[in-house]
Each structure stands twice: as C-alpha cells, then as structure tokens.
Amino acid sequence: MAEPLTKRQKEVLDYVTQFIELHGYAPSYREIAAHFNYGSVATVAEHIESLVTKGMLQKGDNEARSIQLVKADHIDATPSIGLPILGLVAAGQPIETLGVHPETLEVPPFMVGRRNSYVLQVKGDSMIEEGIHTGDYVVVQEKDVPSNGEMVIALINGGEATLKRYYKEKGHIRLQPSNSAMEPIIIKQGTPIQIQGVVIGLIRKY
C-alpha cells in the first residue's frame, strides 16, 4: 500500500500537493514541467503515472487538471514519530548541523504533516515576544510557499537562516521578528530567498 517513492517522484508529489492546497485545483502537466525545468511533458506524465500506480495520487483519464490527492493514512496509524533534530536556528546564522547522526525527538502525531517534517532547536530571541525561547524545539514542515502571517524558517542569501513571521507585501517580502528590539527584514523582489518550511508546533522540556 505504502509503496516507496524515488527522490524525483517524491519531489513531484510534494509539488502537486502544495499546489493543490494553495490553489484549490491541480496543476497542469505543463506547469509541473515548467517548475522542474523539463523540456517535455512526457516526463511529467511518467512521474504522475508512477505516483498513481503507487497509490499516492488519483486522476481522471484525459481530463485536464484532474489530479487528486489521496488521503495520507500513515499519520493516524503511527503512534508517534521520531523526527530528526537537524540543528539550531539562530537569527542571522546558517543552520548549524549537529553532526552526522542527528538525534531524534519524539513528536506527537498531530504535529506531523503530510509532508516532510523535522525539528530545529531555537537559539536566540528573535521570537521572544511570542514565547519562543532559546532551547525550545520547533517542529517544521517543509513548504515552499507560506501563507501570510505564518512563522517560517527562511534562508537568505543562500546562507543565513532565520526564524520569522512571513508577510508578502506589494513589491517585497517582510520577515517580521517578534522582538521589539529587532527590525523587520525586507526582502526586495528578485533577492534570492528560500523558505525552508513553516513552524507548526513548539515543544519545550523543563
């Protein structure tokens, strides 16, 4: 039932899933091809066919934009999931990786989304006024396109990682800290910025 996917298949599935959740309708094969810089929609067709065969997607025959998501069943079935603690997020610093063998943190299932999730430990106080302190663990779910107001892990200039709230405004993106001593970061259009994921939960140990 839960057939394993290849890397590419998983990437396509993630893209389709996000697209549908964002727009409410499925992407066309051409749109998928454009996103992955494919020269031919035939490649997309093959990937979609694989995903349908493996039970990850459904679609209608010869129907435009007819890809549908299949309900993920592994979530309810799994009692709890050990997510890897990938590293630390500190404002203005790249994510420090904690060695080759990351620890895992057991996370309640309701915090694990359909897509890839992981855990980061917080360092610094850029979100202090929202009660996110140094040492806390944030559960992050991968997502390229966040909604306005969501808390995100953003990579600026390809190197610096930061935990901020995301606001897309006219002509730029604003990354807003929750710390009155810190200024928001304005990302002008065209500046390379990568959203690593959105924060969906917080865990603190005493």
Place this chain on the structure above:
Amino acid sequence: MAEPLTKRQKEVLDYVTQFIELHGYAPSYREIAAHFNYGSVATVAEHIESLVTKGMLQKGDNEARSIQLVKADHIDATPSIGLPILGLVAAGQPIETLGVHPETLEVPPFMVGRRNSYVLQVKGDSMIEEGIHTGDYVVVQEKDVPSNGEMVIALINGGEATLKRYYKEKGHIRLQPSNSAMEPIIIKQGTPIQIQGVVIGLIRKY
C-alpha cells in the same frame, strides 16, 4: 524474531531510518556508502541484505530506493501516550474541568514521567515572560513536594489554582509569577496549600 544486530548494522539501520523519515524516500546505496565513507556499494548491499534477512527492513528487487521500514511494533515501541486534558489553569481561578470525558493530547514519551501525568491548557498570562501563553498546553506530573524553582500548579485555599514558580523560603512559600505586572504570592506557614504537580513540558500548536 528480534535478531541481534551488529554495531555496523545498527548504524546503517539508524541512518536509513532517519533518512526516510526526513526525506520521505529511501537513500540510494551510493548515498549510504558516501555517508559511511565506503569505497564500494557492495558493502552497503551486504548490510542491507543482512537487515532484510533479520527482518528490520524490506526492499524490492532491482528497484531504486525501495528500502522500506518495517512496523516498529516489536523493535523499540516507544509510543506516544495520550494524556488527558484535565482543564484550564488560569491565575486565581480553580481548574475548570472540561466535562467528564476529557480529551487527550498525544505527548512525546520523554515528557511522561513515572508518576501520573496530565495536561492543562493555559489561560492568562501569569507566566508570559517565560513564554507561556494562553492556549499553550503544559504537561504536569503529580508531585507533592516540589524542588525550589520548579514551576508548579498550586491550589490555594483549596480552590484557586495557579501556575507559578515555587520557592520555599524561611517561614513561608513564595509563588512567583513571570509577569512583572503581577506580585508574588506569599504563603505563610500553616496556610493550606496543595501542590498539584510540576510542569515538565510545554506544547504549542500553530
């Protein structure tokens, strides 16, 4: 059934497990080889074969990235535990009980102590400066005699419940909020006070 693994096999299994949980797809043999600095994928193939034989993994024949994890039932079952959400703690108010059939919150195993534990939802801002906000869930472990400095759920006068830090000082007990707008509560010796438990964890959903 639970065949013993060698040291190396366990390392490989751990890496594969984390890789799959993080990425959503299995690593290729060459990726595994690179991680362990192997010069040959044949070594990886042997380890994977051993793990499959011992029932720790499954895989398809001649299929790319087809390693699958087996149900973790008998392996290392550390399921998360559903603790009851007993009610709300708001400063100066008794714990409001949420009906007879309390909801449960899945809590990571490391937050469940040996003794009875339960969950309370926070209302109010008596601990705001420690990043505990309205709506957060605190995991409470029953404990009559807290250590100094621990965060406790205290029942004063048999009725009012409050979330504070506990300090036993000469002649009295001080219950300290983390909110500079609020005064500490001084409990003189002899005054009836009951410690419901200490806070061992915090969980927040976004």
Place this chain on the structure above:
DNA sequence: TGACTCTTCGGATTTTGTTCGGTAGAATAA
C-alpha cells in the same frame, strides 16, 4: 473552431541495485 490539455512512442542518458572475486581481522571450533 481554437486553446488547452493529456497521451503515447522511440530513443538517449543517468541512476541504481546486483554480482563476483578478493583482502583482512576477529571470533570460534577442532
């Protein structure tokens, strides 16, 4: 009809798992 869209086919390239023969050390049995 025209504008999109999905489908299909042959063929090229890359990625990936499989297999074989061989080395070395440590533990085990005779």
Place this chain on the structure above:
DNA sequence: TTATTCTACCGAACAAAATCCGAAGAGTCA
C-alpha cells in the same frame, strides 16, 4: 595450535530501472 566461520570492506563490471527528451496524436471544453 590450526582451520573455519563471520563480519567488514573493496573495485569493477553489468543489467535493469528511472529519468528525460521531442514530437505527433487525440481528447475536452467554451
């Protein structure tokens, strides 16, 4: 002790699977 077995590893060659391309064909819908 020697012989044997097990684990760990290497290098190379191979075949199958996965990925990708370009173009032409066919379905859907307004």
